Amino acid sequence: MLDSSTSIQWLGADILTTLVFLPSLGALVLLFLSNEAKNAIRAVALVTSGATLAVSVAVLAKFNPAVAGLEAFRPLLVDRPWIPRFGIRYLLGVDGISLVLVVLTTLLTLCVLIFSFGQTIPKLRGYVAAFLVLETGMIGSLVALDAVLFYVFWEVMLIPMYFIIGIWGGKRRIYATMKFVLFTLAGSLLMFVAILFASGVHARTTGILSFSLLEWIPAASSGAWGLTAAQSGLLFWAFAVAFLVKVPLWPLHTWLPDAHVEAPTGGSIILAGVLLKLGTYGLLRFAIPLFPGAAARYTPLIAVLALVGVVYGAWVAAAQKDMKKLVAYSSVSHLALVVLGIFAGNVTAVSGAVMQMVGHGLTTGLLFLLVGVLYERRHTREMADYGGVASQVPVTTTLFVIAVLGSVGLPGLNGFVGEFLILAGVFKANVAWAAVAATGLILGAIYLLTLVQKVFWGPNRVKANLGLTDINGWEFAGAFPMIVLVVVLGVWPQPVLDLVRNSVETVVQIAAVRMVP
Numbered sequence: 001m002l003d004s005s006t007s008i009q010w011l012g013a014d015i016l017t018t019l020v021f022l023p024s025l026g027a028l029v030l031l032f033l034s035n036e037a038k039n040a041i042r043a044v045a046l047v048t049s050g051a052t053l054a055v056s057v058a059v060l061a062k063f064n065p066a067v068a069g070l071e072a073f074r075p076l077l078v079d080r081p082w083i084p085r086f087g088i089r090y091l092l093g094v095d096g097i098s099l100v101l102v103v104l105t106t107l108l109t110l111c112v113l114i115f116s117f118g119q120t121i122p123k124l125r126g127y128v129a130a131f132l133v134l135e136t137g138m139i140g141s142l143v144a145l146d147a148v149l150f151y152v153f154w155e156v157m158l159i160p161m162y163f164i165i166g167i168w169g170g171k172r173r174i175y176a177t178m179k180f181v182l183f184t185l186a187g188s189l190l191m192f193v194a195i196l197f198a199s200g201v202h203a204r205t206t207g208i209l210s211f212s213l214l215e216w217i218p219a220a221s222s223g224a225w226g227l228t229a230a231q232s233g234l235l236f237w238a239f240a241v242a243f244l245v246k247v248p249l250w251p252l253h254t255w256l257p258d259a260h261v262e263a264p265t266g267g268s269i270i271l272a273g274v275l276l277k278l279g280t281y282g283l284l285r286f287a288i289p290l291f292p293g294a295a296a297r298y299t300p301l302i303a304v305l306a307l308v309g310v311v312y313g314a315w316v317a318a319a320q321k322d323m324k325k326l327v328a329y330s331s332v333s334h335l336a337l338v339v340l341g342i343f344a345g346n347v348t349a350v351s352g353a354v355m356q357m358v359g360h361g362l363t364t365g366l367l368f369l370l371v372g373v374l375y376e377r378r379h380t381r382e383m384a385d386y387g388g389v390a391s392q393v394p395v396t397t398t399l400f401v402i403a404v405l406g407s408v409g410l411p412g413l414n415g416f417v418g419e420f421l422i423l424a425g426v427f428k429a430n431v432a433w434a435a436v437a438a439t440g441l442i443l444g445a446i447y448l449l450t451l452v453q454k455v456f457w458g459p460n461r462v463k464a465n466l467g468l469t470d471i472n473g474w475e476f477a478g479a480f481p482m483i484v485l486v487v488v489l490g491v492w493p494q495p496v497l498d499l500v501r502n503s504v505e506t507v508v509q510i511a512a513v514r515m516v517p
Contacts, residue, residue, distance in 0.1 A: 366486065
């Protein structure tokens with residue numbers, strides 16, 4: 001067990017603890033405000049989410065990406081007893097992979113709250129509080145290194161998202177909410193059973209009752225757990241299904257379009273930008289390092305499912321008439337590509353997968369934001385209800401085009417880097433799989449460019465569009481950081497790649513994942 005004396009203190013508290021619970025502190029402050037005190041609510045939201053982003057940047061500044069292996073967690077580790085009787089610890093830490101997603105989470109949460117102030121949202125206090133509590137759950141899941149603590153944060157995320165969709169969602173919000181919760185809970189229960197079983201195996205083989213990943217990963221990956229092929233396979237799938245539901249990988253994806261369509265704009269941004277990435281993160285943190293043999297055995301099956309998801313998601317997206325549903329199905333395709341990259345088992349592909357996780361969070365979050373801008377004014381998401389609106393909303397059009405080009409992987413924008421590295425890595429492992437995956441990218445360009453053409457260009461035959469107003473100040477302020485990063489990371493992706501390199505190499509080396517031709 002790594003010693004808690006290595007913890008770094010910040011403003012009198014562990015910096016990671018501050019990072020995790022600062023948003024919830026802001027949510028607690030909101031309880032003392034009236035729902036009519038709009039300016040005070042906005043101030044609390046901006047100060048809390050802005051401060052959380054600042055703390056995440058401080059963690060980034062303190063992190064040393066040159067440290068390899070599990071030692072990367074040591075400098076910022078928080079390790080204290082939580083439920084000693086059962087070996088459960090309050091164990092927090094970050095490596096390059098988790099840290100880049102933490103910064104993405106804090107940035108997108110700030111953007112969502114800023115954006116929401118430019119829209120008409122009833123019960124604003126509850127809306128803001130739900131997003132702040134959700135932020136605690138998301139960050140906690142990314143920094144927790146105790147399996148039980150991770151599970152607690154994983155389940156905490158369900159509660160605020162349940163209310164975000166169920167209260168502020170569309171007409172079928174209850175159906176979408178229940179579907180989202182039931183799918184996620186089913187996977188979570190499998191994971192919980194696997195966690196308990198794994199702790200028992202660890203206690204039997206080492207004599208130590210522990211849920212620490214810093215102890216589990218070396219023991220499990222070295223074969224010290226002594227699992228049979230059947231046992232490791234069952235445990236791998238118990239973890240993997242929980243994470244693949246969250247991704248979501250075909251055929252576990254059916255909850256996603258409903259959740260996206262019915263969620264408010266902010267909910268869709270966070271769902272696509274962060275929550276889906278927690279599924280792919282879980283594969284890298286739990287399923288593959290703990291059960292590398294099983295992961296290698298089932299790589300061909302998962303790769304086939306991922307390839308189906310890439311092509312299926314793109315084809316179905318191309319058939320959509322609702323803008324939000326189109327972007328939702330594009331996420332099925334893009335995240336399937338990320339899963340394929342993860343199971344490619346080489347540093348190039350896995351680095352590309354992490355880069356694509358960040359890139360997708362920015363571009364797809366931005367697309368949902370801009371669809372929300374149009375919906376706020378016209379209360380319709382049907383492409384047929386628009387057309388030729390570029391002259392009415394030139395700024396919105398410009399931002400939309402940048403987001404689309406980033407999503408299709410135009411060189412010079414962020415989507416290109418991740419997609420190129422994934423395809424290059426997959427090509428090393430299996431040429432046929434790389435060829436099939438590339439077709440999904442071509443289809444992606446077709447349906448996204450068609451979306452832009454139908455909505456913003458051509459003749460304007462709908463009179464209601466003549467009075468369409470452009471993106472307002474709050475909305476633009478929410479979109480601006482994402483637009484900047486879409487361009488900056490496309491031109492200069494090296495900081496992210498440098499940040500995650502050693503962590504990716506560690507995962508690949510520990511897991512020894514190899515694609516099977």
